[in-house]
Amino acid sequence: MSAIPTLLTRQLHYVCGKGGVGKSVVACALARALVRQGERVLLAQVSAPDSHGPLLEIGAVGPEVREAEPGLFVVDIDPHAAMKEYALMTLKFEALYRTVFENRLTKAFLRFVPSMNELTMQGKIWWHAVEHHFSRIVVDCPSTGHGIKLLRTAQVIADAAPVGPLADKTRKMAELVRDPTRTALHIVTLPEELPVNEAHDLVAEVKRTGVAPLGVAFVNQVLGSLFDDETRASLATVRAHAAGDAALLHLLEVAERRVDRERLERGQRARARDLGMPVIELPYLLQPRLARADVERLAGVVMEAP
Ligand SMILES: Nc1ncnc2c1ncn2[C@@H]1O[C@H](COP(=O)(O)OP(=O)(O)OP(=O)(O)O)[C@@H](O)[C@H]1O
Ligand SMILES: [Mg+2]
Incomplete structure (x- = not known):
């Protein structure tokens, strides 16, 4: 298991997890921790309602x-904008882009290629990673399927279409995402x-x-x-001694509920440590x-992690 400061030296950080667990908050805290360490950081959300703007108070x-x-x-990576940019990058010429991508039939076809949005977003991230010289990229993943679909797309397409105009780039993307020296997939729970x-x-x-x-x-x-043990006792x-004292009994009930909650939480924190990740x-x-x-404050906690 790598120590956390070593993990944070990787270039590409995907923040994954189910809906509402705090992916956006964690992505912002991680990005701020990396900036405080002197890195040049791109924080990307993926076609999400803007939560980074309000959290970081940056408009x-x-x-x-x-x-x-x-x-x-x-940046907010929008699949449609990214698709155009990615296609332009691959196809090089605007005219060719228009012929291929803005053709009515192609548009209809692309809607039925389920991974196209993910691929173009992944392509955009890859482009930033390779071309833009960000020392760190933090991607706040969509919660659908834990955000894993986004990460898997390049591999799936590279496997399915080993030759052709997309093949070379998708293969490189898949390699970057799998590279243990450059990428880390973080899980929020x-x-x-x-x-x-x-x-x-x-x-x-x-x-798997x-x-x-x-x-x-x-x-x-x-x-x-x-x-602690003493206060619990x-x-x-x-x-x-509380019998008959309604106010005291009420207070005790609140305290006991909190004690219960803390006990449950300790159990789940232990199970989280069994994930095999720092x-x-x-x-x-x-x-x-x-x-x-x-x-x-959360960025400070990330920075102090051993
Ligand atoms: N450590 C925390 N303490 C208190 N509130 C928190 C904490 N982390 C997150 N929250 C709150 O929980 C809610 C969900 O957080 P967040 O938006 O980061 O989740 P998310 O996983 O990005 O959600 P979504 O799947 O909808 O994108 C927000 O209202 C956020 O302010
Ligand atoms: Mg979010």
Whole structure:
């Protein structure tokens, strides 16, 4: 298992996981940690409602790469824009692009090629990685199928069409994504039973398909312990004396619920450590809506990881 600082020296970071577990928050925190280490970072979201803009307080993130602050570039990779750019890159000439891609029949056909969107987005990421000299690229993956589909596309297409205009580039893309010196697939989960089950499934799938080298398991929204053994024991003592005191009983109930929750959480945190990946636990931040200062705090946790 690589130490976390070594993993973070890789160029390409895919942040994967189920919907709502905190992929965008983790991607922003990771990007900020890397910028604070002096890297030139591209943070990419993939045709998502813009969550990076508000989290980092940098204004809207659009389809053009923009340096939002020194060292931090942001982009929203839109499949249609990316498809055109990718095709132009491959086919070289605008006229040829128009003939091939803006032909009504081709357009209809492309809609039925299920992987085309993923391929073009992957192509765009690859293009940034190779051509744009970003020392780090952080991709906030879509949650559909854990975001794995995006990563697998290049390989699937390279296998299916080993020759032809796309073959060379898709093969190089697939190689980059699989390269353990350049790419890391991070998994975000929560310290709860179902999300941890899903993280285990995802690890199994990544290993089975060999799609990309595994990186860090981020266990997000960890409550942590308010109660140690001693305070837990004193709760029982208090309960023995609380009979008839409604306010105290109410307070005890709240405390006992929290103790239960902490116990469940400890179990799931242990199961997350069994994923076989280095773990970074991120605290649950008690905010109605996370913003820049919260991202910075989480970035600090990432930077301190051993
Ligand atoms: N450590 C945390 N502490 C408190 N709230 C958090 C934390 N991490 C994430 N959240 C909140 O949880 C919600 C989901 O986070 P986020 O948008 O990053 O998830 P996501 O996995 O990107 O979701 P989606 O699959 O919809 O893209 C957000 O409201 C976010 O502010
Ligand atoms: Mg998101």
